[in-house]
Amino acid sequence: MDKLRPIDPMAARAVFDQAGGERVASQDHAGELYERLLDDGFTLSLEIEDGETIYTVVGGDEPEAWLNMIQGISLGLFKAHPDHFALYLFLRKFDRFNEICDEFGIAVPVLPGKASWRDRAMFYLRINASLQEFRRIHGLTPAELCAFLYDFAPHHLAQEQGELPPASKVWFLMGGAGDSSDFEFLDAAGEGSTSYWQGNVDTRRGDILVMWCVSPRSYIHSIWRAETDGFIDPFFHYHSTVWIGSPVKVPEIPFRELAADPVWSRKPAVRAHFQGASGKPVTAEEYDALLRMIKRKRGRMSELPRLHRPDLPDHDDVESEREVEQRLLEPLLRELGYVERDWIRNMPVRMGRGERVYPDYAIGAVQKRGEETARIIVEAKRELATEKQILDAYQQAKSYAQRLQSAAFVLVAREGIWIFLQEKGGFLRSRYMHKSWTELRGSDGLHEVKLVIGKAKSRVWTAAPRVPG
Incomplete structure (x- = not known):
């Protein structure tokens, strides 16, 4: 049982009746038609108790109702002009649409802000442009695009969710x-x-x-x-x-x-x-x-569900860099959702003039000779107790991250972790998140780190991840 409303057939019919008689010869014409429909609005008749009928305008000066009926509106446009309008059936499931776009290289436009109802209503037009471009590139008919979006792609991405993971927040x-x-x-x-x-x-x-x-x-x-x-x-x-x-x-x-x-x-x-x-x-x-x-x-x-309390070992008696890796870093990576196959330890990387370096951990790595990449680089040190030690480790890890086009790099030591995210194409020494092991053993501290470099985050990383304050 859920509250999700189905496609509104009355909205689909009203839009089809208004749009069906229009001539649409290009995507520019399609955009003009959509904007005109939104600005003019369309009228729906609703029968309520005692047989009374009321009329409501969707669009026009009240574009908010347009958002709730976007599935029916897209259906009416699709039926009227299938070569220029895509069927959109991801109401309240934009996360699934994002997953499909990410997997198949469909450009997702920048999301509109919350405050502008009209910009949000117009967002369908930008989605439609991306889908029509994808259809053109792959030579799909309108019906084949529907089959791709609502049959093939969901089955391709389907995976057993299993039980819910432990609660971190x-x-x-x-x-x-x-x-x-x-x-x-x-x-x-x-x-x-x-x-x-x-x-x-x-x-x-x-x-x-x-x-x-x-x-x-x-x-x-x-x-x-x-x-x-x-x-x-x-x-x-x-x-x-x-x-x-x-x-x-x-x-x-x-x-x-x-x-x-x-x-x-x-x-x-x-x-x-x-x-x-x-x-x-x-x-x-x-x-x-x-x-x-x-x-x-x-x-x-x-x-009643309980918060997950991270089972991270004590850090006080860690005596070597390898112990930092085995006793602190790897358990932390598992808490963040990674498994051993997600990282490569000491991955060989050429750095010019035949020089070869070995980052301690490369997460999400692609080992293509001369074009290696990794989403996250991790450098482990026994201790990072002084500013000079941190600066030296920062410069070393930064050089690896730049070479491997990483979105983030992490320093790990007995004193905790330091996370640096790429910002505007580079890394800044002054911009990082630091967490002690005591903080990481608390669910709130671990959750903050999971939001920044957890596996769920790294899967959908863009070129400009959010930088912690």
Whole structure:
């Protein structure tokens, strides 16, 4: 069970009726037609109770409704002019569309900002241009493009998800903010229930989601799990999206109890009465406090998910560079989602005039003679206790990362890790993330690192990864 609406047949029919009589001889003409339809809008008749009919305009001065009906709109345009408009069926699933584009080299336009409804409605036109170019390059008919997008590509990318991974972070979600149907869905939810929700793009699959019902309920309702990583969906009202599932109902925890709790009372969101709190993080300490409240109310503790506590060894007695690699680095890489086949240790790399170097670890490496690449380079040192030691290690790892066109490099030592990300084509000594091993043994610290260099992040790395502050 989920809240996802199907293709709106009335929208498809209305668009087909208006667009079908138009002559479209080129993609430029198609763009002009789409923009004119959006600006003029189209009228839908809706029958409500007692046989009364109301009329609503989609588009025009109210482009927001256009976003929710983009599947039906694209169907109407596709039926009217299949050579110039692509069928778009990825509503609330823009992450899947992104995966297909990434796998098959389809250019994804820069996403529009959240604030401009018109830019978001016009985004279909930019997607359409990319799909039409892909169709042209590969000589596909409109029907074959549909078969590729909705049959071949999903099957090609399909993989067994298996059980949800351990939760590395907790997030706060809100239900009922704009639509009472949220309450109906949450109350009826059971095993197998899933839905899209406003979330945080930094959410990772398996994370824990605390569901708050807004006024007039004003209580914590249930605990969910993230079924997908967070992502932006340009056609979703709230923009940032996550799919949720595996709900566990809990005894109601009203606002007054949270405000009286010694841990939650310090939370800024509580002092703000949860205004705009959907998608905000919940710390490990706050989640532990919430579990204690649920336990006092005799909640089903055995069914509630727990935060993953990273099992990283103590670093104090590490005595050599190799021990840093084996006892600290490799367990950390596994916590970040990598397996041994994802890295190459001491990969030989030519650096000019026959010089050969051996980066300690190359992650996501491609060993093509003379054109080697790696997504991440890792250099391990016994200790990096002084500024000179850090600078020397930085310069060494940076040279490897530049040679291998890496998006990031990492320094690892007994003192912790230093992460440097490529920014505007280069690396800056002053721009890095540092975490001690004590921080990495906490779920919050590990989650921050996972967002920057975790396996899920590295799979879809662009040329300009987000640089930590």
